[in-house]
Amino acid sequence: MxxxxxxxxxxxxxxxxxxxxxxxxxxxxxxxxxxxxxxxxxxxxxxxxxxxxxxxxxxxxxxxxRPKEVPKNVDNDPTSWEFYNYVLRGFLQELLNMGAKPELKLMTLQVWAAYMGRMEVAFCRGNESGKPKLNVRALLRDARLIYKYKPPKVKKGKKQNQSGDPNDERAKFRLWNRTKRNLDASGYKKHGGPLESEAGQSLGLQWSTYARRTLKRHMPLKHLDKHSRDSKASMSCHTLKPKAKELHFFDRNVYCLNVMKLYVVLGIALNMVEDDIQLTDLQRFIDEEHLSKRYMFNYLPENVAARKRSLLADMALRRQKEKFNHTCLRQHIGMVSRFIDMSDYQKPNLHSLAERYILDLGLPPRLVKYVGGIIDLYPPKFFNALGPHVYPPFEARTMAYIIYAMKLLFGLDDIKEQKISESAAKINEQLLEVGGPEAPLLFVFTEWMEFVEIRKVIISHYNQSFAQRFGVPTQNGRHVDDILAKEQKEKEQGGGFYEMACMPSLKRQHENLTHIIETMLKEHFGESSQESMEKDHIEFQPSLTPALSYFKRILLQASRSDGAHVSIRIPDCMHVDHSQRNLDPFVLETKELTRYLAQHGLSLRVEEVACQEDFQKVGLFRPLQHLRGENKEFRANCDIKTETWLGELRRKEKRPDLQFYQPTGKYGARYLKRIKHGFGMRERLEHSNPFWEITETPSFLIKLKDKEVPLDTLSSLQTFEEGSMDPLSVPLDLPRRHLEKKLNSIEPEKESDERTEDTGDEPPNPEKLLLQVSNFDCWLLHGYVKMLRQSDKRVLRQLFPCSFRWLLETCANTIGVDWDILYEQLLVIEMMFHHSIVNWSNHKEVLCIQHNTQEKDIRNLARMYKDWW
Known part of the structure; x- marks a missing residue:
């Protein structure tokens, strides 16, 4: 048988x-x-x-x-540098597909090569062996692959009790079985071959110059060489990889190669090629997972991607963060640029950047010209007092110019913009009656605020990253749909980041649970999770103007024949394009509006509105210094009663977090005399310069309003129109309203209208339409923002007017920064234009900065913010 x-x-x-x-x-x-x-x-x-x-x-x-033998000629196990090289190439291709410049590829290679050269991994002339050297944050995987280093095995579990019973039969039985298995498994080993020691020992570990200098703090260099030659890690006296807490902040961040370094290299390369994609745009692409480590295995070759499980474990990819904020990215860019000794950063085109932000906010394009005039009046240098390698806040400074222009035009003090908006809304009603929908409607600030706020809610319903950036709360179902959409996209692109690295048994368990849940959803709700997600899901493409592009995509989806699937209702007011509204009358260019109204039998009267003075009386704010407590022993009183404890708390005076003081500090007579003496010495040096001719301005009298006024006391911006050089009827008080620099262009410039006479004593004509505009002055709230604590920021935020606070936070969320960073850049602009210019009438191309002011606090504050200009 x-x-x-x-x-x-x-x-x-x-x-x-x-x-x-x-x-x-x-x-x-x-x-x-x-x-x-x-x-x-x-x-x-x-x-x-x-x-x-x-x-x-x-x-x-x-x-x-028996482990499967891998042929030695097959090299599919990359080092960490080779792995991140593949991923960097994939991220670069994604940026090129988004519209980045082709020069970005070569610049990224140069920055990456400079970083690898400083790490002594590649592109290093002093490396005689030709092998990459290890640094203080190197992975054991690299040491094993390059130098055949065998790290010591870490024993898991609890240690055996050595003092146990020596006659324990169960322990003897386990030991006998373990010995038997080891003897049986030893039959698989090849006999007759050369021993490892005879075949040749591994090369000694080679450390970079800085790694040797760092490890020297823990052991002598001779002892370090012994550890380097110890290929089997038999020496247990020292660990060759120092802990992160034993290194400086700069060292443990620069020498640690991770996904963050890839974003830093791309950020530096984007700046050096002067691409339209700025650092804040790169951060937004990371938040929206257009550039994410979720899909990094798709950028690897097939033979490398097959080892996902070992790559996850060896390179600690699970521990790395997926998203980073703007402050962290700027900080790491500064450290890496200093590490590779990079030259100065390239200043982007602020005019095009401001135009893009204004387009994304939905503001009229006339504001672009006004903001450009402020920028050209005194162009910023972006000098940083902390060092040349600190990444300048280009995006925050450009957005601060927009906020400053809005403060000049609308006040933003909760009263001034309301009056201006009400008068503009009434004029729009008359324009609609006489001209219909084709009439040139005025820009209304309050209506634009409602439009932007509703647009946030609509876009946040379909985009969770947009909702998180603007702080719009959404339903939990939308979070689940967003997670399901990301998982579906991950599966379509070749498998999940963690799922493909799991064991087959866990994968089958996941599939079974998914099948059970999908069956229950189908039975109770009649549709699966995939059908529910696709029913109300919109895929957005990466854009440099996300708010504008995403909202147009939603409007397009709602206007389609199958637009009934759009679950949110779009109000009629959201179809109004505020960027097409007329902003010219608010910068005192009312000639065209007056002519249009005169054709329909209407007249216009312009009235200037002053700003509130309450904010100017607050003074300068300054955070209090941290008081270090004395080293005293405190003991808890366990016998104290509740009433006694509450009474002691009430008696304690709470120390304020933020203090305000009036700028009343004056310099002493001797110190002020020394300041004036230094200022006079600089003037005498200019006079003695033979290449600097200074001629006195001749004195002329100009007849304005039946009164002869000396021309020396007025500036050209106060007396003449810049386009036609015709004298104005009334001199302007301050030239701050005409900050725009007239450029030669083919198209004729719009003529600035004459300032209307003050008719406060005469009764207003009821037949005239009243348009209230700003007097081009704004409230100021200055102080030191750099050292503010979180409690101080909460107090300062409450002092802002509601309209200004809303605009500040909206603009900050648009570029992805905190509001205090944007307000600091706004203070830099305000301190320069309000406290650092001696005489507006004497400026030409370069403004004169005051040096001999008697207000000590204002001088110190202006000096500090002048260093950030």
Whole structure:
């Protein structure tokens, strides 16, 4: 009778010839049932044990596996530098697909090569061996692949109790079984070959120059060389990888190669090629997961991507953060640029950047010209007092110019912009009556605020990253849909980041749970999760103007024939394009509006509105210094009663977090005399310069309003129109309203209208339409923002008017920064234009900065913010 052989299927095992997964066991070996090929990687071993070492005998059979031999000529195990090189190339291609300049590829290679050269990994002339050197944050994977270094094995679990009973039969039984298995497994080892010591020991570990200098603090260099030659890690006196807390902040961030370094390299390269994609745009692409480590395995070759599980463990990819804020990115860019000794940063085109922000905010394009005039009046230098490698806040400064222009035009003090908006809304009603929909409607600030606020809610309903950036709360169902959409996209692009690295058993368990949940959803709700997600889901493409592009995409989806699937209702007021509204009358260019109204039998009267003075009386704010407590011993009183404890708390005076003081500090007579003496010395040096001719301005009298006024006391901006040089009827009080620099262009410039006479004593004509505009002055709230604590920021935020606070936070969220960073840049502009200019009438191309002011606090504050200009 023939023996019936048992057949079995082994997990993750298949025949190398035919691919069959069913095998038969014969005399301890497994053979394929299809072609009869013997499987060399597995073997059945009989284990015989005696229970309590008596006559009772137990027989057991165990299948042990032999690791599959990998040919030595196959090199599919990359180092960490090679792995991130593949990922960087993938991220770069994504940016090129988004519209980045083609020069970005070469610049990224140069920055990456400079970083690798400083790390002494590649592109290093002083490396004689040609192998990459290790740094203080190097991975053990790199040491194993490059130098054949075998790290010590870490024993998991609790240590065995050495003081236990030596006659423990169960311990003896486990030890005997372990010895038996090791003896059986030893039969797989090849005999007759050269020993490892005879074949050649591994090369000694080579450390970079800075790594040797750092490790020298823990051990002598001779002892470090012994550790470097110890390939089997038999020496346990020191660890070759210092802990992060033992390194400086700069060292542990620069020498740690992770996904953050790839974003930093791309950020530096984008700035050096002067691309339209700024650092804040790169951060937004990361938040929206257009550039994410979720899809990094798609950028790897197939032979490398097959080792996902080992890559996740060896390079600690699970521990790395996926998203980073703007402050962290700027800080790391500064450290890496200093590390590679990079030159100065490239200043982007602030005019095009302001135009893009104004377009994204939905403001009229006339504001672009006004903001450009302020920028050209005194162009910023972006000098940083902390060092040349600190990344300048280009985006925040440009957005601060927009906020400053809005303060000049509308006041933003909760009263001034309301009056201006009410008068503009009444004029719009008259324009609609006489001209219809084609009439040139005026820009209304309050209506624009409602439009922007509703647009936030609509876009946040379909984009969770947009909702998180603007702080708009959404339903939990939208969060679930966003997670499902990301998982679906991840599966479509070649498998999940964590799912593909899991064991097959966990994958099957995940599939079973998913099938059960999908069946329950189908039975109770009639649709699966995928159908529910696709029903109300819109895919947005990366854009430099996300608010404008995303909202147009939603309007397009709602206007389609199947637009009934859009779950949110869009109000009629959201179809108004505020960027097409007329902003010219608010910068005193009312000639065209007056002519249009005169054609329909209407007249216009312009009235200037002053700003509130309450904000100017607050003074300068300054955070109090932290008081370090004395080293005293405090003991808890466990016998104290509740009433006594509450009474002591009420008696304690709470120390304010933020203090305000009036700028009343004056310099002493001797110190002020020395300041004036230094200022006079600089003037005498200018006079003695033979290449600097200074001629006195001739005195002329100009007849204005039947009165002769000396021309020396007025500036050209106060007396003449810049376009036609015609004298104005009334001199302007301050030229701050005409900050725009007239440029030569083919199109004729709009003429600035004459300032209307003050008719406060005469009764207003009821037939005239009243338009209230700003007097081009604004409230000021200055102080030191750099050292503010969170409690101080909360107090300062409450002092802002509601309209200004809303605009400040909206603009800050648009570029992805905190509001205090944007307000600091606004203070830099205000301190320069309000406290650092001696005389507006004497400026030409370069403004004169005051040096001999008597207000000590204002001088110190202006000096500090002048260093950030």
């Amino acid at each position: 023939e023996e019936v052989l048992e057949t079995m299927q082994l997990q993750d095992m298949q025949c190398d010839v035919c691919g069959e997964k069913t095998f038969q066991e014969r005399e301890g070996f497994y053979y394929c049932v299809e072609c009869g090929t013997q499987k060399d990687q597995i073997r059945a071993v009989d284990l015989t044990a005696e229970d309590n070492f008596n006559d009772t005998t137990k027989y057991a059979s165990r299948t042990i596996r």
